Structures are given as structure tokens and as C-alpha cells.
Amino acid sequence: MKDIKENELTDYKTDEEEEILDIIEEQFDDALMVPCSSCGGRMKYNPEGSNLKCSHCDSTRDIMAENTRIVELCFESALKEDLSTWDEADVQSFSCKNCGAEVIFEAHTQAKFCNYCGSSYISLHEAIKTIPPHYLVPFKVDQQEGEAKFKHWITKRWFAPNDLKKEYNNHKLLGTYVPYWTYDTHTYSYYTADRGDYYYVTRTRVVDGKTQTYQERKIRWTRVRGDYPRFFDDVLVRASNKVDDLMLKKIEPFNLTDLVAYKPEYLSGFFAERYSISLENGWASGIRIVDDTLKSEVTRKIGGDQVRFLNIDTAYNAITYKHILLPIWLSSYQYKTKVYHFMVNGQTGLVHGDFPKSAWKITGAILAVLTIILIIAYFAMQNGA
Numbered sequence: 001m002k003d004i005k006e007n008e009l010t011d012y013k014t015d016e017e018e019e020i021l022d023i024i025e026e027q028f029d030d031a032l033m034v035p036c037s038s039c040g041g042r043m044k045y046n047p048e049g050s051n052l053k054c055s056h057c058d059s060t061r062d063i064m065a066e067n068t069r070i071v072e073l074c075f076e077s078a079l080k081e082d083l084s085t086w087d088e089a090d091v092q093s094f095s096c097k098n099c100g101a102e103v104i105f106e107a108h109t110q111a112k113f114c115n116y117c118g119s120s121y122i123s124l125h126e127a128i129k130t131i132p133p134h135y136l137v138p139f140k141v142d143q144q145e146g147e148a149k150f151k152h153w154i155t156k157r158w159f160a161p162n163d164l165k166k167e168y169n170n171h172k173l174l175g176t177y178v179p180y181w182t183y184d185t186h187t188y189s190y191y192t193a194d195r196g197d198y199y200y201v202t203r204t205r206v207v208d209g210k211t212q213t214y215q216e217r218k219i220r221w222t223r224v225r226g227d228y229p230r231f232f233d234d235v236l237v238r239a240s241n242k243v244d245d246l247m248l249k250k251i252e253p254f255n256l257t258d259l260v261a262y263k264p265e266y267l268s269g270f271f272a273e274r275y276s277i278s279l280e281n282g283w284a285s286g287i288r289i290v291d292d293t294l295k296s297e298v299t300r301k302i303g304g305d306q307v308r309f310l311n312i313d314t315a316y317n318a319i320t321y322k323h324i325l326l327p328i329w330l331s332s333y334q335y336k337t338k339v340y341h342f343m344v345n346g347q348t349g350l351v352h353g354d355f356p357k358s359a360w361k362i363t364g365a366i367l368a369v370l371t372i373i374l375i376i377a378y379f380a381m382q383n384g385a
Helices: 017-027 077-079 144-156 162-167 245-250 279-302 359-384
Strands: 042-046 051-054 093-095 103-108 122-127 174-207 210-238 270-271 306-335 338-345 351-353
Touching: 051 103, 077 279, 077 359, 144 270, 144 306, 144 338, 144 351, 210 279, 210 306, 245 338, 279 306
Parallel strands: 174 270
Antiparallel strands: 042 051, 093 103, 093 122, 103 270, 174 210, 174 306, 306 338, 338 351
16 A cells, blocks of 8 residues: 655545546546447547547547437336336446446446446446436536536635645546436415514603603504415426535536437536436425425515414425436545545536645634734724724
8 A cells, every 4th residue: 555645636546446437537538338330439429519529539420419309207107107218229227336336338337336436346237217308408518627627616705725736637527418407397386474563652851860762663463365376387396315515516507508418428427326316205395495495485475574383284286397418527636635626517617525624724713803903903902992
């Protein structure tokens, strides 16, 4: 095992782990192989040109475009019907016994390591009845741009150590399509609440022997009730429990107007995770999003200065759904003895992640704030004197 010096910046800790990541990259390259008609080499999806590009001769091939008419599918029917599967002629999957991820890749690829955690405890997964993706947002940000976006992001972290900002070099980004559900629904809500309106009463009081008048604020409560119809379009719910939800929200939103019909060519050179949150459980999360929105909007509709005892009874009608894939670059790096993870939005380039904090910079910031407070207090005392 390699020794890591105290100030040494490394991507991964051991030779064995470095070898594992190299093999993962090889698998990543083989994720879905499309042969080049010119040289027989491997073609990958090219985010810059939105086409397939040969990694050997740079030949390109357009992906046959289809009229992407977004079709919403009936939620209730999906729960009752026998689910279809991904096309096993094109893809297969492995499941990781370490982190539980199930990853889709080209049917002839021999997967050896999980691209989420690097574990070798994986096994081919038998075809199961799952809903295939209907649409996806293709990658717009390529790997080189993703690395540059992270480099720029980390240099803007004031508390990050200077050696990390200067020496960071990472080539381990893995392009992964993360599964999501979207839900549409027509809601009809009936609400009751107390609306509070402020009013003021003139009062008098004696201060230092002098009579003063002042305005005392009071609240007039009125019982209100009403209805509130609302249509929700594309309530977005993550269908993966293998990625950091808080970090993921930091790189949102995605522009769903870029959705195209799913084609396996878009996965060439990339991975796609099979969803781990079911359609039904996803809708449970969708309801919470809908209810939070309704609470805010109904409160604004009621008006007044305060609202109390708000009760909303909602019917969710004509629920529809679709299964989509959204592009994310996943990666991690090691600084000293700790591993930090980050993500890059594969559509917009927005970056978020973990990073080490310099103890010297934090201490310096605290001392600077304390110094400013002491200076302000000193001048306040001088003026008071």
C-alpha cells in the first residue's frame, strides 16, 4: 500500500484502488458499443455534436431523430398491468452487493466493478419486469468540459486548501443517466382556515412620569373556507436511492423541454442506472411535493396577515407519469486521507460537491470577524463616552 504524505494530493489511495478505477473506466468506455462503419472502432455519444463519434477515426453518425411528442401514461393502469422490460437484446444489468446499485450497460460488456462504489462484489442480474425509460435529456456537457467546470468551481471555494485549488487534476468522471419519474395530476382541494388581519388600538402609558400614546397591534380572526383546483405538470421525483439527494438538488434544475425519445445510442459511452424507487413509491414523494405547493398557494389565496388552523383536503385525479433519464457526471477525489464526492449537471454544467476546509482559513476568518466586532464595540464606547 502506498504511503500518503501529509500534503500530498492524490486521486485514490492505493495502487489496487487505482487499478480498479482504470478498469471501471475501461468498462465505462465499453458501456454500449456502437461499431463505426468506417473503421470498425467504437462509437460513443458525442455531447458537443449530439451525434455518435468514433474514438479512432473521428467519423460521426447522426442519431435518427424522431418527433418527440411527449406522451403521458396512465398511473393506475401501470400499477395493474404487467410491466415491460428494457430490450434485453440491447442491454443487460449488474447489481452491486456492496452499494445495491443496478446499472444498465451493453449486453456483451463483461462488467467487473461497480461504477458507483468500485466494488468487485457484483453479479449479472436476471431480467426483471421493470418500466423502461421513455425519454431522456442527452448529455450536453462532455467529460472535458465537466472537468473544467469542477476545476473552476473548486477554485471559488474560499475555505478550500490552496494546494487543492492549484494541484487538483481528475480524470475519473463517469457519465451516468440517473432515473427520474415525472407525474401530472389534476387536483381539487377544499380548505378551511382562520385568517388573521392586523388592526391597531391606541393606548396610553406613563414613562418617566410622562404620558405617552402608542399603537397596540391586535389580530381579528375570521373563519374562511373555499376550493382550489390546480393542474400539476411534470412533478419531478428522483427514482434512485444511490445518489446523494441533497447534492443532487444543488445541481438542479434540468430543462425538460430538451427531452427526446429514449434510444440506446444515447447510452453509448455512458451508463444508466435502473430505478430503485418504484413508480408507486415515487408518487408518494410526488404527493408531498404537490401538498407543499398547495399549502403555499392556498395560504397566499386566503391572504391576510396570518393564517392558522389550515386544513386542506385534496383529491388527485387523472394521474399520469413517464420514466425519464437525466444526465449527471459523477466523480470523487481524495485529499490527504478523506474521499470527497461531487456531481456535474450533464445538461447545464452546474457543479456541487464536498470539499476539504482549511483549518487555517477558518481560524483566520473567525479572528477577522472578532477583530471587526471589537473595533465596532470600541468606537461605540468612545462615542458613548
